[in-house]
Amino acid sequence: MTTRSTELLRVVHHTPGVTRADAARLLGVGTGAATELVTKLSRASLLVQAPAAPSGSRGRPTTVLLPHPEGPVVLAVAITHEAWRVDVVELGGATAASRSGRHASTGWDEVRATVTAAIAEVISGFGDRPRAVGVSVPGTVSRSLRLDASTAGWHDVDLTALWPAADVFVAGNDATLAATAESRRGAAVGAAVALHLRIEAGLGGAVVEGGRPTIGALGAAGEFGHMPFGDPSVRCPCGAPGCWGTAVDGTALARLLSEPPPRDPVTYARRVIATARAEPQSAELTAVQEVGAALGRGMAGLVNGLDVDLVTLGGLGVDLLAAVPDAINTAYRDGLMLIHRASPPPVLPATLGDDEGPIAGAAEEAWAALLPQLT
Structure with missing residues (x-):
């Protein structure tokens, strides 16, 4: 098969149900060439053709392109500080099966054992269809697929041990993968340069340009x-003082409320934010406003330095934006350079949801790596 075959699969992955005529137009080929490509991919059990829903207009019925029901699938795995999830994802992004749970332990060996067992269980009904895996984790992932998550205490972890039999294995930071998903299927679709920030236990993010995240020399x-x-004066678990993440997450709220560091900072933060929204005169609201201002100031610094045209917030960022929008936006606008103040880049909540962004991004990256190998 040709490169055009891979391009056609990408079109169907991005827009399942695309008409054959529209697919030909997007590829820049004639209808005859498109028909030939579709025939080849259908014989390879990658695509199927189906009649479009009736439109009421006259003429020959339109044919749409869909993923083959027996075609390859990928695994998408999301591991957070508190929970895990494993999805089987079809071409086009539909989830065919899913398992999820909470950690039995904070130790990586226990987490790995739990997730590995879940992978074995979820793929057992799919035969040889699973071909690739994408893994989302809350830390830095090297190009050799080793994880360092300082806030979780996971260091030099070999992620490939989660599914050694995978033909294709990709992995990335949860915020980076959430940014990828937002740019391809969420709030940042169409943005030239987007900044995504995700707050969980700490803060991460990514700059996405032309649909691809910047991952850096070391990943x-x-x-x-x-x-x-x-x-x-606050030292981060990474070893450095003054990290921005320590000023905007659940540990920051606990510190402002003179409470001990929470075991589950995300759950704790959501509880504090809920109280802040329900009780306007509370100490919780004051703390949430201070955290919101710290978030806004940092966003301004990044916009000044990166010149993005859109900012999306995920994780606890969505909760903070809903609870204290004025605190965030005032600090954000005050921190912008004059050239950005006339038309500040919009700040939007992520549309894929707190649990969906990273795992959707993991699936997207797995498919991106697998598609060229299928053709």
Whole structure:
């Protein structure tokens, strides 16, 4: 098969149900060439043709292109500080099966054993269809697929041990993968240069240009939470003082409320934010406003330095934006250079949802790596 075959699969992955005529137009080929490509991919059990839903207009019925029901699938795995999830994802992004749960332990060996068992269970009904895996994790992933997550205490972890039999294995930071998903299927579709920030236990993110995230020389780009935008008297688990992530997450809220560091900072933060929204005169609201201002100031610094045209917020960023929009936006606008103040890049909540962004991004990257091997 040809490169055009891969391009056609990408079109169907991005827009399942695309008409054959529209696919030909997007590829820049004639209808005859498109028919030949579709025939080849159908014989390879990658695509099927189906009649489009009736439109009421006269003429020959339109044919649409869909993923083959017995075609390859990928696994998407999302591991957070508190939970895990494994999805089987078809071409086009539909989820065919899913398993999820919470960690039995904070130790990586226990987490790995739990997730490995879940992978074995979920793929057992799919025969030889699973061909690739994408893994989302809360830390830095090297090009050799080793994880370092300082806030979780996971260091030099070999991620490929999660599914050694995978033909294709990709992995990335959860915020980076969420950024990828937002740019391809969420709030940042169509943005030339988008900044995505995700707050969980700490803060991460990515700059996405032309639909592709910047990952850096070592695969560690996007660790915005470790920029010195925070209180220099607070030392981050990474070893550096003043990290921005320590000023905007659940540990920051606990510190402002004179409470001990929470075991589950995300759950704790959501509880505090809920109280802040329900009780306007509470200490919780004051703390959430201070965290929101710290978030806004940092966003301004990144917009000044990166010249993006859109900012999306995921994780706890969505909760903060809903709870204290004025605190965030005031600090954000005050921190912008004059050239950005007339038309500040919009700040939007992620549309894929707190649990969906990273795992959707993991699936997208798995498919991106697998598609060229299918043709």
